[in-house]
């Protein structure tokens with residue numbers, strides 16, 4: 001099996017001063033000791049990087065915190081002819097980042113002869129639109145298959161062997177154990193990275209996806225003579241040492257899981273090796289995406305993309321592929337518990353959360369809130385272009401403005417303030433609530449305060465006032481699937497809040513402010529313009545008496561809370577009196 005040395009770290013970043021909001025919405029400096037990341041303008045040459053501190057992650061683009069509000073194209077939109085239909089949806093969506101394939105067959109149709117004309121066209125058009133790009137490297141593995149490999153690879157099974165089944169027949173997927181395949185794939189990836197390094201000094205390309213949904217369906221490991229020989233060897237020390245396991249061969253160390261873990265290690269080694277080689281050329285953040293193993297159903301190896309970065313082998317991938325900054329979930333599961341379980345699997349201290357693909361049906365939009373509100377750095381609905389293709393039933397039958405609308409509404413909530421939200425999430429704290437599919441109220445522990453979020457209220461009063469009649473004529477949360485909100489702490493009593501179709505009420509925290517009643521000192525509607533929050537108007541009276549009610553409007557509130565002593569009712573919600 002191939003050997004490789006691991007990449008050893010991120011580029012050192014330069015810290016500049018940061019900014020905070022003052023009471024009129026202008027930026028003012030924080031103390032030096034509060035300074036963590038920069039929001040100040042800087043030359044456009046800093047290499048994008050992901051930083052992690054205390055289990056929290058921030059993605060820095062141009063040296064500034066950045067949330068990736070992505071649009072991912074369809075699979076065959078990586079040609080100049082398709083770009084007008086791509087830009088149309090990027091614009092409609094208000095995405096700041098485009099994920100788009102760059103395929104091996106496209107750049108190296110003849111071995112050793114490279115064609116980067118599409119890359120040049122793409123980046124020129126992206127620059128004109130001020131959109132950042134994540135190329136998706138469709139190399140030897142795309143949804144596990146070699147469909148995007150050049151013909152000279154696909155047709156030469158002797159040089160580029162396929163995985164072999166237990167009955168010794170060839171399987172469809174190429175073998176990740178093949179040194180020849182790795183070397184050829186790596187050469188092409190290095191050529192791509194070199195071209196980007198030489199032609200993209202301002203980093204329109206901010207990140208790379210390496211391969212796409214690797215693994216293998218219908219097989220657990222390669223049974224070729226080559227793979228069998230490796231399987232009998234000792235498990236590499238990097239794995240046993242990191243996982244704190246005794247040494248021994250694969251079957252001895254991993255017993256019943258040996259076949260799957262062996263394959264996971266091989267793919268991690270392969271993809272991590274590409275990332276390492278690519279980073280040696282240009283040190284951009286790199287990730288690979290996962291076709292999921294279902295988080296709650298009993299799926300057996302072979303029934304899912306086995307050996308890919310599924311939740312059960314993340315530790316193996318982390319140990320074997322340290323050059324990959326992230327292992328990312330592609331989430332098309334539309335039941336809330338499965339979606340949330342997946343987010344929880346991939347949001348780890350050692351793995352920033354990036355939903356690298358998700359469905360475009362209306363139910364998926366609300367997970368924007370769940371992703372960013374648990375410290376995520378990016379969210380990417382898939383198949384968003386107007387080329388006339390729809391990946392129903394994963395997504396929609398036809399991509400239209402109406403389909404994009406809920407996703408666009410969520411992106412608009414953040415818009416140019418993405419850096420501020422990302423900074424607050426990293427330096428301070430962020431919370432979220434989405435209605436999921438149980439519509440239950442949610443309680444947020446906001447330090448001195450408690451937030452109660454409901455999804456079935458109007459803007460005025462309480463539904464329960466109307467008794468049963470409310471069921472007949474009331475708001476039906478199921479009709480507004482895009483319901484959720486984000487809350488970020490500015491300081492212990494001041495919060496930034498935005499959302500869609502949701503109400504939040506604030507209470508003095510029962511334990512931490514016992515005997516106090518909450519009140520609003522100020523509820524300011526603000527807008528982010530020219531790098532600062534600009535005051536629009538104060539909310540009061542009906543607009544605050546029944547909590548803060550978000551509809552489908554684009555509204556952001558800066559909420560300042562206070563409290564007063566109460567003899568017997570410390571649970572009262574905040575009002576303005």
Ligand code: DGJ
Pocket residue numbers: 075143212213330357382383391394
């Ligand atoms: C997940 C893959 O990563 C995408 O490229 C695409 O094939 C979708 N599945 C299905 O539309």
